[in-house]
Amino acid sequence: MRYVIIGAGAVGGTVGGRLAESGQEVVLVARGAHGAALRARGLRLRVPQGELSYRLPVVAGPDELGALRADDVLVLAVKTQDSEAALDIWGPAPVEGGGTAAERLPLVCAQNGVEGPRLALRRFRHVYAVCVWLPSTHVEPGVVSAAGAPLTGILHLGRYPHGTDDTARRIAADLEKAHFEAPVVPDVARWQYAKLLSNLGNALEAVSGLGGDPQAEALFRRVRAEGEAVLDAAGIPYTGAEEQRAVRGDKVTLVPLDGVTHGGGSSWQSLSRGAGTIEADYLNGEIALLGRLHGVPTPLNELLQRLANEFAREGRAPGSLPVAELERLADAAVAFVQET
Structure with missing residues (x-):
């Protein structure tokens, strides 16, 4: 599977960098100064093992990527207040073989709060929610830091609003190879609401x-x-x-x-x-x-x-x-x- 990280900031940049390190194909979506830095110098990911650098494809939107592939996984990692704009852009994007991203591709919401997956489900048929337990920082263009060890983070994952399936298990298996623990759970909202309390x-x-x-x-x-x-x-x-x-x-x-x-x-x-x-x-x-x-x-x-x-x-x-x-x-x- 190829992972398209929509919002390559603290969470998205860390997940994308770690997946790339483990051998997965990754595309980063970023704009502005951060997008320019990623294009010019690559993603600099600072972790306990040192500073890692990845030269990955960087796009501002689906038009720069061309038709999405049938094996693409879209990871929505923008802040929730930016979700509507991102969903409007990526939902209608065409997929090779016909149909749109909203109709065919899995969308994984790796965000704080509980509203992101609900917004996504209005447009996308196949929505997955993540409880993001991932201490990471992004304040400098092109640079993301993640100080967690021995694991980078723990990402509870499940279908939204509930349930599990083979797609969730395949995504979790890729995350497990990339310095994360990724339990697949049928009640991911229970974990998200607990995280919401801490995020208050x-x-x-x-x-x-x-x-x-x-x-x-x-x-x-x-x-x-x-x-x-x-x-x-x-x-x-x-x-x-x-x-x-x-x-x-x-x-x-x-x-x-x-x-x-x-x-x-x-x-x-x-x-x-x-x-x-x-x-x-x-x-x-x-x-x-x-x-x-x-x-x-x-x-x-x-x-x-x-x-x-x-x-x-x-x-x-x-x-x-x-x-x-x-x-x-x-x-x-x-x-x-x-x-x-």
Whole structure:
């Protein structure tokens, strides 16, 4: 199979680079400065083994690739807010032998949150979801870092909305050869919702800085508790901490990389790159949506969603809101909801 990585950033670049290293055929999809750097110098993947370099085909869209092959696997690794545009472009792309990508090819959604596969299923017949447990960073054009060892990441994979099949198992087998563990599960959404809960802290980190501050950690616990209350009210199952520890253990441990400064998560990286958008609408915003549907107040997640979007829209630096000020705003948001 050939893997077409739509969005060769932190997650997509790492997956694409590792697959290429294992001997798989890979095409990277990227635009702007990142796409130009990939064309000029190749993909530079910094991992515990050192810096690896791959000269892979790079395209901006399907027109540059020509007709897709019947054995292609499309990996959607853009941020969720960019999914609609990518699906609009790649869905109608022709496939050798007739038909379109949306009709014939598997689309693997390797994204945070839970909305990406649902958006994809409106257009694509064969959609697969991934719970992405992959610490990786992309802030410099052409360069991706992944500090996990001994495995680069753990990628739970299954059909969306549920089930497994031979295609999922073949993709998982390729990932297993490429420094990943890739369990094929019939209930991948359960893992995605558990990851969603942990990703509720992405906006907090983006606006008020990296982890380690006890005040920030206490605030995150409040934010996560709000998310758990919403999922419970909605009757949405998610894997618990004990089950996650049993599966993950110490298989993905962060190690220092030469010349790489440890940064933040995906939302922090978006602000660092000045991307202009951020994924908070599909993380904290997902909890806000479910809360409104099921009658559960979500003032903390609504606050983080609003602040993260303001930071992205205004080009504010990540971590520039003091934690004490964020906590004051959080307390005020909770008090306002209680009073109304």
